[in-house]
Structures are given as structure tokens and as C-alpha cells.
Amino acid sequence: MKAAVYEGPRTVTVKDVPDAKIEHPADILVKITSTNICGSDLHMYEGRTSFETGRTLGHENLGQVVEVGKAVSKVQVGDWVVLPFNIACGFCKQCEQGLTNYCLTMQPKPDMAGAAYGFAEMGPYQGGQAELLRVPYGDFNALRLGEDAPERQLDYVMLADIFPTGYHATEMAGVKPGDQTIIYGAGPVGLMAAYSAILKGAGRVWVADHQPDRLRLAEQIGAIAINTAEQDPADVVKEATLGLGADNGCECVGYQAHVPQGNEDATLTMNGLIDTVRFTGGIGVVGVFLPQDPGGAGAQDELEAQGKVPLDFGMLWFKGQRIGTGQAPVKRYNRALRDLIAGEKAAPGFLVSHELSLDDAPSAYEHFDNRDDGWTKVVIHPGGGNGRTGAFSHHTTAELRRDARAKGVEGRSHMNKQQLEEALGR
Numbered sequence: 001m002k003a004a005v006y007e008g009p010r011t012v013t014v015k016d017v018p019d020a021k022i023e024h025p026a027d028i029l030v031k032i033t034s035t036n037i038c039g040s041d042l043h044m045y046e047g048r049t050s051f052e053t054g055r056t057l058g059h060e061n062l063g064q065v066v067e068v069g070k071a072v073s074k075v076q077v078g079d080w081v082v083l084p085f086n087i088a089c090g091f092c093k094q095c096e097q098g099l100t101n102y103c104l105t106m107q108p109k110p111d112m113a114g115a116a117y118g119f120a121e122m123g124p125y126q127g128g129q130a131e132l133l134r135v136p137y138g139d140f141n142a143l144r145l146g147e148d149a150p151e152r153q154l155d156y157v158m159l160a161d162i163f164p165t166g167y168h169a170t171e172m173a174g175v176k177p178g179d180q181t182i183i184y185g186a187g188p189v190g191l192m193a194a195y196s197a198i199l200k201g202a203g204r205v206w207v208a209d210h211q212p213d214r215l216r217l218a219e220q221i222g223a224i225a226i227n228t229a230e231q232d233p234a235d236v237v238k239e240a241t242l243g244l245g246a247d248n249g250c251e252c253v254g255y256q257a258h259v260p261q262g263n264e265d266a267t268l269t270m271n272g273l274i275d276t277v278r279f280t281g282g283i284g285v286v287g288v289f290l291p292q293d294p295g296g297a298g299a300q301d302e303l304e305a306q307g308k309v310p311l312d313f314g315m316l317w318f319k320g321q322r323i324g325t326g327q328a329p330v331k332r333y334n335r336a337l338r339d340l341i342a343g344e345k346a347a348p349g350f351l352v353s354h355e356l357s358l359d360d361a362p363s364a365y366e367h368f369d370n371r372d373d374g375w376t377k378v379v380i381h382p383g384g385g386n387g388r389t390g391a392f393s394h395h396t397t398a399e400l401r402r403d404a405r406a407k408g409v410e411g412r413s414h415m416n417k418q419q420l421e422e423a424l425g426r
Contacts, residue, residue, distance in 0.1 A: 002382065003056040003130035004361040009047030010369065012362045017056065020132040025071035028138030030081060033150075034157040035128045036060035037361075037378040039187050040119070040288055042369050043256070048293055049120035058129030058380075059085035059117040060160040062153055065142070066132070074139040080149035081142035082338075083135055084330035085161045087115040087125055090140035101329040106136065114327065129361060131382045143334050146342055154349030154379060155341045158192070163337050163348045165286050165328040166192025169250035170200060172284030172324025177201030182237055182249040182276050183223070184269040186214035188351050188377050189286060190252035194223045197250075199346060206246070208233040208272075210260040213373050217351070229260035234275040245278035254287030255304070266304050271312045277321055285325040351377040358382040400424065 003017045022029055035058045044051035062082045065075055075081065088095050089105035094113060106115035107123055118127020126134070135141055145156055166189050175181050181197045183190050186209035197205045198221060207218035208226040215225035226233045237246050257268040266289070273283050291307040303310070316323070340346035353376040356364050360380070367375045400420035407424070 001131040002358055003126070004058065004358065004380070006044060006051055006055055006057055007053055010045060010366075012045065012057065012365045014359050014361055017130070020126065020130070020134040022067055022069050023134060024136060025069040026137045026139065027069045028065050028072055028075050028081075028135045028142060029067035030061070030063040030083065030128075030133045030135055030142075031066045032061055032063040032128050032130060032133050032382045034062045034153040035130075035380050035382065036157060036160070036162075037129075037364055037368050037380065038161060039189065039254075041365075043254075043288060043290075044120055045365055045369060048256070049290070050292070051120040055118065056127040056130050057118045058127030059119050060157060060162070061085075061117065061128030061133055062145075062149075062157040062160060063128075063133070065138075068138065072138050075142050075144065079142075080145040081135075082145060082156050082159045082334070083117070083128070083133070083142055084159075084164075084334060085116045085119070086141075086327070086330050087117065087123065087136055088141060088331070089137055098332050099329055100331045101327045129358065129380055129382070131358070141331075143331075143338060145338065148342065152341065152349070154352045154355075155347055156338065157379060158348040158351070159330075159334045159338055159341075161328070161330065162188045162192045162351075163196075163346075164330040164333040165189050166194075166250075166252070167196040167333050167337060168328035169193040169252060169284035169286040170196045170248075171333075172282070172286075173248035173250050174282035174284075174322070175200050175202055175248055178203045179247040180204045180237075180241060181206070182233060182246040182273070183207045183218075183252060184233070184249065184272055185209060185252035185287060186211060186218050186225075187252065190214075190250070191217055191221070191351060191376075192348060193250040193252050193284075193286070194218055195221050195346075195348065198222050199340070204240070206233065206237055211371060214376055217376060221350070233272060237276050241278070245276055246281065247278060248282040248284070249273045249277045251283065251285040251287045255289045255293060255307075255309070257287070264300050264304075266300060266309045267311065270309065274312050274316050274319070274321065278319070280320045281322075283321060283323045285323060286328060289325075352379050354378045356380055400426075 065079045086100045087106045088100035088103040092104040094102045102113035115123035179202045181202045183194045205223040207223045210229040253269045255266045258264045364378045
């Protein structure tokens, strides 16, 4: 089978690898039809982790079941499923508490917790940017989808990671109806955190970033954009809140946070949130921070390379703020979020800017890593088609949105690529 394989810093190749197969009676085998490139993939792509060469990338995966192990009783061949990036057993101490993000069974190192597809330090599992994916404990890990799955893959594939992760950030921050919420980072996870806050009924949601194309998307879903190249988020939010600050905030950037000029500063967003959020407010941190950053010494300094960030802890303590951190336990949220999508209350596929074939993965990684204008979220279709027509549109989602605005198409800001094409008659 073909797969997108990491060959070293900023080098991904598409090559033939051994076929994924059933290895345990509880496994299922999934033909991957949609798989996303995630911002976390870029940490590995850039050589900033211990990710091994020769390994397949990809932890945001959706597809159709083609084989099941003898111990599988719920999932059936032919089912459409989306797969949480967390690989969990369902029966260890952590899983029994709903902490599938810190499963003890699937992580082979006894002093570690948590496993994932194609992810550094999270077990030996291959990723899903490939034609086939082995899914351990398929009955537990696979979320089955309805009849609309083939046509709504761009929405449902977001359930593998970024939609639940953005939602998790708002849960840890304590976002509730009427709140005023600040999101640091307008990448896919930051936009999903903003979208989740809006779905929860937050009164005002600000999104801070310096990428204009991503800020435009934030505005289209009803958030207030703050361009950090021009304004200090703390000043903007305090001016709008009588000097008090936001009720809560979400960190959706991580250890490679950087100023608009490009210099990295792992403290930038965390200390910005401590300043921006009011006394006793909550902060949810889903941006990735690592205990070891092999590339950190050159990009920042030796302390950051060891995961030691000079946090403004005195002000955090003085303000009595609460911080929640860590990867999302996707299964805690994905069923409810799936039903919001099925009920047409949520359409997270609005993020998608590009749908590409598996062969295009090397170029897609390069564009996404460069933060090229309009490359907000990339979905790869290993089957050579988009699961609807078997062919790709020559228009990017950004181009379709511009055309829709020019023609006054109703609801254009929330439409995904397929919906835009249908509305424009393409």
C-alpha cells in the first residue's frame, strides 16, 4: 500500500510500504478515504521531535471498515468510521475514568501514558496518511457514522482530533453561555476552539494571530479578529471589558509560538493569556508543549529545549487563575459533536482549504509548513478521490469563498468546499 513516510526534517515521501493488517483479534482494518495534515504533524515534519524516519504520519483519520478481527462484535465490514487520534484500550485505570488520552495499555513504556497513530513518543503505531490503517480495539476506538458519511467527510474527519481538541480547550477554560473568551492562535485548533465557544453561547470571542487568511476565517464564524502584528491582545480585550480582561481563554499555539517577525518564544501565548484573562479566570491549554525539543536549542535556548518555559507564575498565582492542560480525550466529546454535525448544527469542514491526493502529500506539507496564504487545512484522500465524485476540484476553498461572496451566496462563510461547489453550480 502507499503511505506518506517521514524521511527526515522537512522530507516526506509517498512510497509503497507493507500493507496494514489485522494483528490482534480485537483489531479492525480501515480503508482510509480522508486524512488531515495537523499542525502537530509539522512538529515532526520539521524534525522537532524524536519521530523515527521510515514511519507513516497521520493521526486524523476517517474511512470504511474492510476487515474485522474475530473478537470484534460491534463494528462491521462496510461501516464508515472516524478514529480518535488517541489509541485506547477502554479498560485500564485511565480509560475507565474517561482519560483515553492517557491510556496505560497502549503506551508500551511503563513510565509513560497515551498512544496515538503516527505520533512521536506515543507508541509504535503507524499513521493513517496511507491507504489502509490498523485500528486496535476497534469496537472501542472507532466511532461509527451515519449514511451521510461519504458526502460529509470534510465535517466528520474533524472529529478525529481538532474539533474535540478545540472543544476540550473551552471545557478546560470553563467557557459557558455569555462568557467573553480569548483564543490565542487561529490555526485549525484555535478556530475550532473559537467555533466551540460560539456553539456554547459565549457572548464575545476574540481570536489572536498574525496570519490574515486565518483571521478572516475567524471573522466568518462570528469571532473578533486581533492581528498581533498590529495590536496587543491584552490591550484590545481589556479596553472592551472595562479593564477586567476576558472571562477565560484558550492556548492553541504551543511551544513554537513566535512573533510576527518569526522569532520563537515559547512563553509568548501563555504569558499573554495570563495578562489577558481576568482574576480567577480559566485557561485551557491544548497547544503542544514538549518535555524535550531536539530543535529548541537553536530556535530558542537550552531551557526551552528541555521544555522549561519561564512562565509568569507570580501573576498567575496573584490573579488566582486556573489552568487545564493536555491532549484531548477525544472519546469524551466525539459522539456528541458527531450528532451536532449530523443534525446540521455544526459544520467544522468550513476550515478545509485544500483536498489533495496522497501523491500530493509532500507538496502539501511544504505549503502548510510555510503557512502559505490560504493553506488553512489540508485533507488528503488516499483513494485518489474525494469520496463523492472520485475527482478533485481545481478550485481551492478560499477561491470558492471569494466567488461566493461576489455572487452573494447565502451562508457562504460556513459552507465547506462541497457545499460551495454545489451552490456555485460547479
